[in-house]
Amino acid sequence: MAKRKTQAKKPETVKVEDHWLADDLEGQLSVDVYQKGDAIVVKSTIAGVEPEDLDIFLNRDMLTIKGKREHAESVQQGEYFVRECYWGKFSRTIILPSDVKSEDAKATLKDGVLTIVMPKAQHSRNIPVKLIS
Numbered sequence: 001m002a003k004r005k006t007q008a009k010k011p012e013t014v015k016v017e018d019h020w021l022a023d024d025l026e027g028q029l030s031v032d033v034y035q036k037g038d039a040i041v042v043k044s045t046i047a048g049v050e051p052e053d054l055d056i057f058l059n060r061d062m063l064t065i066k067g068k069r070e071h072a073e074s075v076q077q078g079e080y081f082v083r084e085c086y087w088g089k090f091s092r093t094i095i096l097p098s099d100v101k102s103e104d105a106k107a108t109l110k111d112g113v114l115t116i117v118m119p120k121a122q123h124s125r126n127i128p129v130k131l132i133s
Contacts, residue, residue: 029065029092040096040118047112054109056116058102063116066091 032043042063054067071087100118107116
């Protein structure tokens with residue numbers, strides 16, 4: 001059998017548009033969620049965010065973090081060589097693995113790392129049920 005030669009196709013040129021950089025879109029935070037003793041801890045790197053530009057909402061088993069990161073200087077699109085940092089609004093909603101005591105939650109922002117510590121709500125696992133005959 002004769003071997004068939006195949007020619008490699010030229011890669012297609014793809015035009016990258018900056019629609020994902022539009023002001024109305026929100027970035028999504030990366031988070032670590034873990035338990036430490038009787039608490040659930042959420043950590044996220046949010047360098048460059050001022051505390052007054054950050055909102056944290058907590059309701060039993062759902063945590064929402066919203067904020068914005070402002071770009072300090074104006075750079076024209078054509079002046080970038082690499083553009084990987086996200087500037088603008090961001091948010092993240094996390095379903096927690098258990099209910100927490102919202103009123104006892106504490107949040108700290110230090111060195112660009114947001115840490116939220118939420119004590120787990122203690123629920124009685126054995127609930128007696130009366131039999132009606």
